[in-house]
Amino acid sequence: MTEFDDLIAQFWILGSIGRLAERGLLYRAAAPDDEVSALGQQLLIDTGWLLTDPLRPSARLLAAPPPGVPTSALSGYVREQIARIGRFAEGAPPGWSEPNRDHIRWRGRASGLIAQGIVERCCPDVLQRATDFLDVGTGAGGIAIRLCEASPGLRAVGLEISPAALDVARVDVEAAGLADRVEIRDQSVADLTDVEAYDLAWLPQQFIPRGELLEALPRVLRSLRPDGALVVALAPENDLPNLFSGGGTLPAEEAVKLLEEAGFHTVEVHDEVVTGRR
Numbered sequence: 001m002t003e004f005d006d007l008i009a010q011f012w013i014l015g016s017i018g019r020l021a022e023r024g025l026l027y028r029a030a031a032p033d034d035e036v037s038a039l040g041q042q043l044l045i046d047t048g049w050l051l052t053d054p055l056r057p058s059a060r061l062l063a064a065p066p067p068g069v070p071t072s073a074l075s076g077y078v079r080e081q082i083a084r085i086g087r088f089a090e091g092a093p094p095g096w097s098e099p100n101r102d103h104i105r106w107r108g109r110a111s112g113l114i115a116q117g118i119v120e121r122c123c124p125d126v127l128q129r130a131t132d133f134l135d136v137g138t139g140a141g142g143i144a145i146r147l148c149e150a151s152p153g154l155r156a157v158g159l160e161i162s163p164a165a166l167d168v169a170r171v172d173v174e175a176a177g178l179a180d181r182v183e184i185r186d187q188s189v190a191d192l193t194d195v196e197a198y199d200l201a202w203l204p205q206q207f208i209p210r211g212e213l214l215e216a217l218p219r220v221l222r223s224l225r226p227d228g229a230l231v232v233a234l235a236p237e238n239d240l241p242n243l244f245s246g247g248g249t250l251p252a253e254e255a256v257k258l259l260e261e262a263g264f265h266t267v268e269v270h271d272e273v274v275t276g277r278r
């Protein structure tokens with residue numbers, strides 16, 4: 001085995017996690033006639049991702065999904081990541097150009113769970129009194145849907161520029177019975193003109209090119225009501241996946257500076273986000 005073979009073997013481990021999660025086979029043995037899944041299970045046992053007697057995910061596999069996302073949802077995560085690396089290898093330009101509706105939908109569900117946890121921790125007071133939420137880069141509308149489901153008095157506007165994502169979001173908002181509370185808008189955040197319309201805004205800068213982010217910050221500030229809050233995700237320096245996702249790397253000190261320069265006050269750094277108030 002060359003070192004390159006070892007590298008490829010890592011992909012088969014990842015692929016096995018995706019395949020087995022999809023079929024519920026992280027917790028029960030594959031059928032005798034499903035030889036490839038059984039070999040996938042053996043591979044995961046040999047490499048410490050699965051435990052035996054009974055068959056179950058190891059602690060590190062349980063820790064693999066993003067916070068709040070169940071292990072059963074790992075399949076979507078694995079497929080999304082492999083597809084993204086594939087686009088990178090093909091030479092695709094940076095940007096969130098996910099065309100696959102299943103992947104878009106998976107990201108939406110995961111984002112909803114992740115963002116809900118973050119917002120509840122970072123600005124519980126705002127969440128409690130909020131009646132209007134701005135979801136920038138709404139993707140499948142996952143965050144808007146999740147927060148509106150959790151807060152019956154909340155309405156949301158989701159901004160999105162990808163036709164595929166806009167399609168998925170509109171279908172999913174309708175399916176969630178939220179068409180009267182969630183507006184999915186075909187608009188870049190760099191063109192936002194709303195004034196004092198929202199109490200809370202979510203801005204996933206890791207998917208927004210820096211020029212658009214700089215254009216967006218004062219616009220989002222203007223769109224917030226007094227004491228409304230903005231939540232911006234941080235990203236470590238020189239992070240290749242983030243750069244390829246279309247945004248930039250945004251360390252905490254730089255994020256604080258950007259928000260303060262845009263006019264936000266009470267700018268605070270939390271674990272993975274920075275928040276600012278209008």
Ligand SMILES: C[S@@+](CC[C@H](N)C(=O)[O-])C[C@H]1O[C@@H](n2cnc3c(N)ncnc32)[C@H](O)[C@@H]1O
Nearest residue numbers: 108111137138139140142143160162188189207
């Ligand atoms: C990975 S998605 C976020 C997932 C989303 N939160 C969900 O729940 O599905 C990031 C989205 O930001 C969108 N985006 C990128 N630049 C944008 C911009 N200038 N204005 C609005 N959306 C933008 C991308 O098209 C992409 O769908």
